[in-house]
Amino acid sequence: MAVTFGNEQDVHGAVGGNALVRWIGRNPIAAFVIAIAVLFVFWLVFAPWPDGFQAVFGKKRLFVDALLNGITLGGLYFLVASGFTLIFGLMRYVNLAHGSLYLFGGYMGYEATQWTGSWLFSYLIAFACCAVVGVAMQVLIFRRMEGEDLRQTLVTLGLSIIFSDLMVWVWGGNAIQIDTPDYLSGPLSTPIVVSIKSSGEPVFLHYARVRIVILAAAVAIGLGMWLALHRTRIGRMIRAGVDDRDMLSVLGYRVQLLFVLVFAFGAGLAGMAGIVGGTFQSISLGEDSNFLLASLVVVIVGGMGSIPGAALGALIIGLSEQIGVVYFQNYATVLSFLIMVIVLAIRPQGLLGRR
Amino acid sequence: MALAQTTDATPLIVPGEQRTDALSRWVSRYAPTLILGVVMLILPTITTPFILDQIVGWTLILGMIALSLMFLGGYGGMVSLAQMTVAGVAGYMIAVFGASSLPKISLFWPWWVAAPIAISIAVAFGTLVGALSARTEGIYTIMITLALASAFFYLTLQNWPIFNGFNGFTTIPAPHFLGVNWRSTIPFYYMVLFFAALSYAVVLYISRTPFGLALQGVRDNPRRMEAIGYNVTAHRIAAYAFAAVIAAIGGILLVWQNNQISPFSVGVDVVINLLVIAVVGGLSHPIGPFVGALIYVILRTFALDALTFIGLDGRRFQTLIGLGFLVIVLFSPDGVVGLWRRLVAHTRAPGRNGL
Numbered sequence: 001m002a003v004t005f006g007n008e009q010d011v012h013g014a015v016g017g018n019a020l021v022r023w024i025g026r027n028p029i030a031a032f033v034i035a036i037a038v039l040f041v042f043w044l045v046f047a048p049w050p051d052g053f054q055a056v057f058g059k060k061r062l063f064v065d066a067l068l069n070g071i072t073l074g075g076l077y078f079l080v081a082s083g084f085t086l087i088f089g090l091m092r093y094v095n096l097a098h099g100s101l102y103l104f105g106g107y108m109g110y111e112a113t114q115w116t117g118s119w120l121f122s123y124l125i126a127f128a129c130c131a132v133v134g135v136a137m138q139v140l141i142f143r144r145m146e147g148e149d150l151r152q153t154l155v156t157l158g159l160s161i162i163f164s165d166l167m168v169w170v171w172g173g174n175a176i177q178i179d180t181p182d183y184l185s186g187p188l189s190t191p192i193v194v195s196i197k198s199s200g201e202p203v204f205l206h207y208a209r210v211r212i213v214i215l216a217a218a219v220a221i222g223l224g225m226w227l228a229l230h231r232t233r234i235g236r237m238i239r240a241g242v243d244d245r246d247m248l249s250v251l252g253y254r255v256q257l258l259f260v261l262v263f264a265f266g267a268g269l270a271g272m273a274g275i276v277g278g279t280f281q282s283i284s285l286g287e288d289s290n291f292l293l294a295s296l297v298v299v300i301v302g303g304m305g306s307i308p309g310a311a312l313g314a315l316i317i318g319l320s321e322q323i324g325v326v327y328f329q330n331y332a333t334v335l336s337f338l339i340m341v342i343v344l345a346i347r348p349q350g351l352l353g354r355r
Numbered sequence: 356m357a358l359a360q361t362t363d364a365t366p367l368i369v370p371g372e373q374r375t376d377a378l379s380r381w382v383s384r385y386a387p388t389l390i391l392g393v394v395m396l397i398l399p400t401i402t403t404p405f406i407l408d409q410i411v412g413w414t415l416i417l418g419m420i421a422l423s424l425m426f427l428g429g430y431g432g433m434v435s436l437a438q439m440t441v442a443g444v445a446g447y448m449i450a451v452f453g454a455s456s457l458p459k460i461s462l463f464w465p466w467w468v469a470a471p472i473a474i475s476i477a478v479a480f481g482t483l484v485g486a487l488s489a490r491t492e493g494i495y496t497i498m499i500t501l502a503l504a505s506a507f508f509y510l511t512l513q514n515w516p517i518f519n520g521f522n523g524f525t526t527i528p529a530p531h532f533l534g535v536n537w538r539s540t541i542p543f544y545y546m547v548l549f550f551a552a553l554s555y556a557v558v559l560y561i562s563r564t565p566f567g568l569a570l571q572g573v574r575d576n577p578r579r580m581e582a583i584g585y586n587v588t589a590h591r592i593a594a595y596a597f598a599a600v601i602a603a604i605g606g607i608l609l610v611w612q613n614n615q616i617s618p619f620s621v622g623v624d625v626v627i628n629l630l631v632i633a634v635v636g637g638l639s640h641p642i643g644p645f646v647g648a649l650i651y652v653i654l655r656t657f658a659l660d661a662l663t664f665i666g667l668d669g670r671r672f673q674t675l676i677g678l679g680f681l682v683i684v685l686f687s688p689d690g691v692v693g694l695w696r697r698l699v700a701h702t703r704a705p706g707r708n709g710l
Binding site: 092093094096141144145148149150151153154155157158159160161162164165166169289293296297299300304331332333334337338340341344345348 | 434487502509681
């Protein structure tokens with residue numbers, strides 16, 4: 001058994017590597033262009049800029065800031081969208097109340113930090129509260145309309161209308177900001193040279209410590225999810241369910257239990273993302289639909305139901321929004337929708353999606 | 356066999372009898388429509404201008420836009436959330452090409468030039484939405500059209516040269532011609548009634564044409580329709596184009612009714628309310644959207660007073676809408692129209708009455 005398991009892992013690894021090699025073999029020009037672009041961005045970030053560049057890209061500090069902000073925003077989008085895409089992939093309905101879960105998690109986290117004073121502890125509270133709501137939704141409502149995707153989606157819509165109105169009732173319409181804990185506030189010096197003083201001394205970029213921590217946490221959660229999906233028994237069940245849930249159920253696996261677990265996990269992630277969003281932006285009325293839309297766009301761009309797709313989509317959308325804010329002020333949000341439309345026209349299943 | 360029956364049957368029926376028989380059947384079949392038509396025609400004499408303008412006018416206009424959603428969702432199986440956006444494009448274009456309080460943007464062309472241009476642009480937009488989402492199905496369509504609708508919302512919010520950003524347009528006059536001011540209450544009512552009745556009749560007619568039947572075939576089984584030689588994608592895009600015509604006319608009437616258009620006329624909540632209207636009314640018959648719109652407009656107008664009257668917070672109007680929507684989706688998937696049909700079937704079925 002252990003031997004088979006080991007072999008299976010090897011085969012998987014090899015397939016992953018081969019897929020990339022095959023893709024490069026099929027699209028050598030695209031691969032070359034992407035590689036050059038990535039190298040160019042790395043060079044832009046780490047090398048001191050020659051004189052002509054400032055005229056094209058503006059100040060280097062601005063560019064690097066936009067890049068880092070985009071990547072951190074991508075991390076936040078990934079936290080929200082990964083739960084969304086996981087629920088979609090397994091259960092086949094678009095959870096239009098996902099944004100409400102995000103906002104609810106943010107408010108619960110805010111309450112928890114007010115009461116206990118612990119920022120880290122509030123994540124637990126937000127995760128637990130949203131997971132409970134998720135389980136209740138799955139058990140009380142969605143299980144009763146098994147196999148009717150459209151109705152389930154419409155129900156999530158009704159729930160999102162009710163949730164958002166109730167949250168306005170309780171917390172009002174004002175924006176709420178969750179305080180950054182002391183040990184994470186303040187800037188962190190990075191080894192990126194922004195400019196060189198006249199004395200020849202390099203100026204290094206400073207970046208908010210809490211954002212770097214959050215980005216690291218998002219990456220860790222992403223890797224953890226990937227490992228859980230590919231290296232554990234329950235992960236294999238989920239992947240099998242995404243491919244063919246009827247067959248999984250016929251084989252005697254407890255698909256309903258799996259649905260509840262995945263829904264709870266996805267909802268909990270959205271709740272934790274609410275605290276992240278409340279810490280480095282703010283949470284308020286209307287953020288629920290903003291983040292629902294962000295997850296929609298991320299998932300459409302990345303590929304519906306795919307976790308790596310959600311990561312790629314979140315990175316692209318986060319970057320496009322932040323770079324858009326710096327370079328095309330008036331059309332920052334439209335830019336990400338434009339990317340979505342182009343992806344839809346060229347590859348309707350999303351960049352990493354499967355037919 | 357069938358031929359023998361007809362030859363046998365013909366001499367037995369006296370021509371006069373046959374005619375009265377056909378007439379009575381025709382009357383009983385169309386009686387509800389006729390009564391409704393007569394009531395609508397004499398409505399200005401029996402109600403107040405407030406009800407005519409604020410209740411019936413809004414119902415007919417929102418009903419028309421929801422009708423375009425019903426046509427796509429009910430006959431085509433494509434629940435498109437972008438229909439309000441198509442209406443909004445037409446509304447914005449009538450403000451840009453026609454008259455408004457903004458001489459910097461508006462071109463002040465006469466209505467008989469501006470209206471056809473606005474409708475053509477909106478139809479082109481609606482067809483584009485169709486082309487982008489026609490290759491996907493079911494819940495994917497909801498996701499993509501919701502994302503496109505919010506893309507348009509953000510575009511209008513951030514674009515000042517054409518859409519005048521946050522403020523939008525005000526004082527957009529309805530035309531004066533044939534010596535009539537078409538914005539005064541009674542002429543406007545008849546104009547709206549004419550277009551609503553026309554689009555209702557055309558949708559009903561199209562649902563029985565070969566195109567409409569093929570569309571319903573595409574809804575029920577796209578793969579089989581593809582196999583017998585129908586171009587599934589072309590049928591879907593054509594349906595989007597036709598629905599866009601209705602939505603565009605509704606959009607122009609909406610702007611004339613409202614006398615203004617701003618990004619918040621095409622915001623995400625408006626888009627979702629339109630889906631609520633269509634689903635609550637029922638997606639199975641073209642009368643559904645109008646029923647849904649009537650319920651929605653009555654709730655919107657009177658819920659605040661009614662809720663305060665029974666001792667609840669009047670601001671919880673959205674919760675009421677959400678709960679109503681949820682109840683309809685949970686217990687009557689084909690809306691109020693479906694509820695009515697089942698009620699009629701129940702009272703007419705003799706077996707059930709006997710029991």
